[in-house]
Amino acid sequence: MAQNGSAQNGSAHNGLLPGKDAAIPRPVEALQVRYKEIFINNEWQHSVSGNKFATYNPATGAKICDVEEAGGADVDKAVEAARAASQQGSTWARMDASGRGQLLHKLADLMERERLLLAAGFPPGVVNILPGFGHTAGAAIASHMGVNKVAFTGSTEVGKLIQEAAGRSNLKRVTLELGGKNPCIVFADADLRKAVEEVQQGAFFNQGQACTAASRVFVDEAVYEEFVRRSVENAKKLVAGDPMDPRTSHGPQIDQQHFDKIMRLIESGKREGAKLECGGFALQDKGLFIQPAVFSGVQDHMRIAKEEIFGPVQCILKFKTLEEVIQRANDTEYGLAAAVFTKNMDRALRLSNALQSGTVWVNCYNALHAQTPFGGFKMSGFGRELSEYALSEYTEIKAVTIKLTEDLGESGKRAPE
Numbered sequence: 001m002a003q004n005g006s007a008q009n010g011s012a013h014n015g016l017l018p019g020k021d022a023a024i025p026r027p028v029e030a031l032q033v034r035y036k037e038i039f040i041n042n043e044w045q046h047s048v049s050g051n052k053f054a055t056y057n058p059a060t061g062a063k064i065c066d067v068e069e070a071g072g073a074d075v076d077k078a079v080e081a082a083r084a085a086s087q088q089g090s091t092w093a094r095m096d097a098s099g100r101g102q103l104l105h106k107l108a109d110l111m112e113r114e115r116l117l118l119a120a121g122f123p124p125g126v127v128n129i130l131p132g133f134g135h136t137a138g139a140a141i142a143s144h145m146g147v148n149k150v151a152f153t154g155s156t157e158v159g160k161l162i163q164e165a166a167g168r169s170n171l172k173r174v175t176l177e178l179g180g181k182n183p184c185i186v187f188a189d190a191d192l193r194k195a196v197e198e199v200q201q202g203a204f205f206n207q208g209q210a211c212t213a214a215s216r217v218f219v220d221e222a223v224y225e226e227f228v229r230r231s232v233e234n235a236k237k238l239v240a241g242d243p244m245d246p247r248t249s250h251g252p253q254i255d256q257q258h259f260d261k262i263m264r265l266i267e268s269g270k271r272e273g274a275k276l277e278c279g280g281f282a283l284q285d286k287g288l289f290i291q292p293a294v295f296s297g298v299q300d301h302m303r304i305a306k307e308e309i310f311g312p313v314q315c316i317l318k319f320k321t322l323e324e325v326i327q328r329a330n331d332t333e334y335g336l337a338a339a340v341f342t343k344n345m346d347r348a349l350r351l352s353n354a355l356q357s358g359t360v361w362v363n364c365y366n367a368l369h370a371q372t373p374f375g376g377f378k379m380s381g382f383g384r385e386l387s388e389y390a391l392s393e394y395t396e397i398k399a400v401t402i403k404l405t406e407d408l409g410e411s412g413k414r415a416p417e
Contacts, residue, residue, distance in 0.1 A: 033065045038074055039129035041081040042118060048073035053133075058252035058288045059242045070132035075140040078128035083146055085125030092123045134158060143169045149394060153177040153211070156333075156379045175383025175393050177211065177375055179308040180336030183329035184214045184365070185319075185351065188222040190341035194363070196230040199339070200314060202365035204238065204292050207253055208262075208312040211380075212337045212359075212366055215309055218319045218329060228296045228316055232277045235292050235314070240283055252288040253311060259288040262311035269295050269304040274315070300328055308334070322347070330356045335377030339365050358384075 037044040045068075052066040070078075085092045092100075107120040130137050138158075141147055142165035150172055152162050159176040166172045184202065186195045202214030219227045241248040253259040259282075266280045280293035292312040298305050304315050319325040329338065338357040340348050352360040358376045361367055368374060368386070375384040384390050 036065050037068045038070050038078075038131065039127070040074070040078045040125075041128070042122070042124040047071060048077070053131075056255070058254055059244075060287055067131050070130035070137040072136065072140040074130055074132075075137055075144060076146075078130055079144055079146040081125035081128060083125075085123055090123065092126050138162075139165065142166060145170045147172055149173045149175075151175045151177075151383070151385075151393070155179055156381075159381060173393065175375075175385075176381030177383070177385060178336075178379060178381040179310075179334055180211045180213065180376065180380050181216055181306065181308055181332045181334045182212060182214055182337045182339070182357070183332075183355070184217045184339040185325055185329060185341065186217065186219045186223070186227060187340075187342040187344070187347065188220040189343045190223075190363070191343075192223060192227060192230060195341040196227060196234055198341070198363075198365040200231060200234050202339070203314040204235075204250065204312045205366065207251055207290075208292075209254060209258075209310050213308075213310065214339065214365060215313065215315055216305060216329075216332075217314060217316045218325050219316055221318050221320055224316075224318045228277060228294070231294050231314065231316065235278055235294050238292055240289050240291065250289075250292060250312070253290060254288075256288065258310065259290065262290060262309060262313065265304055265307065265309050265311070266290075266293055266313060269298070269302060269313075269315075272299075272302045272304075274298045274302060274304065280313070300331065306332070322350075326351065326354045330354075333379040336380035337361070337376075 035044055038047055039045075047068040047070055049069070049071050051069040051071065053069045054066050055064050056062065057064050084090065087093060095103075103120055103122060107116070107122070110116040110120055130141075132138070139161075142150055142162045148170075150162060150166060152159055152174070156178045159178045163174050163176070166174045182202075184199050186192075186199070199214050199217055202212065203217075205213070208215070217227075238250045239247055240250040243251040253262060263282070266276070270276055270280075274295040275297045277294040277296050279291035281291055283289035283291055290312055292314070294314045294316065295304060296316050298315040298317045300306070300317070302315075304313060305317065317328075319328065335356045335358060337359040338355045339361040340351045340355075341363055342348050348362045352362065356377050358380065359372075359374055371387050373384040373387040373389040375381060375389075383393050
């Protein structure tokens, strides 16, 4: 196993791998992809242009398959099918909310077994799948006159482009779930063992590739050193390897470009004076594995404390007072999620009110529920997912006013005196 970059704490594997010379678990052999086409009107189809793009396994760098690339013409076909599916008198239009809900529950059950729209019984055109790129398929959807609503999850930069395109076309409704630089605040009275576990799970979940990543951890100076020590010990227990292997708890980054960005940010942290306590280097020649990194001594002005890393990098900062940490936690362009760890509920409620975040977790992290709205403030976007607030984004309010000045019978004629 070759290690690239700076291997902190010597050449050992830091507990992430079985041993220095042990190989990362082998991926599943002969993985077969059944569907590689575009899904429109309940049919798998080739793209109009005939273009395809390759998708790769980030664990090995090996090509998985070529996927049909959707373009503007394919978006037109999908929009036409979707609008036909929603026209008055169609199967979907005649289906009440309960019936639609039953279909969604059935699909959820099937997806747990095997990702099956046809088997669930969705009418043609209700769901269309268009694999493609943002500047082609995505741009066509955002600017399409036949699309009434766009929901986007991704970067703030692309979110701005989508909103602009929506304004230039048919003023379609837009909801955006964008980036985050989420603060976690740990007070001295917190259960440190639990706080370390919850915060680190939030930082390293999905290899840090999550908008809710717990990448800014503010720790009370009274317990700072202990929190750092426990965090390093916990990080070393992670097992990096192929996602198909059940022993794996930490997989690869999504692609080479993003891998390189994360490594540059890690290097910037070291260069600007933060202390890399563990991790932060590539794990092997092939694949896109980064050993989870824990930084201490992080200052607010550093890039790793300001930019969304979207990778397995935990930044631990020190604070003294409640007022100070509120100001520092809010000193960001983002406002997606935050967390507070304390046994003092008055303090927790005060912080929950003061933090400029769409979600605040108290003594937990990434606690998402269907009944709880999720979304951001500021550059983290607008609109909500989950709960009745999400449903309101996909429905229109209609007021029907009937003037009843006379007593009309069933025939519509005036009733006899």
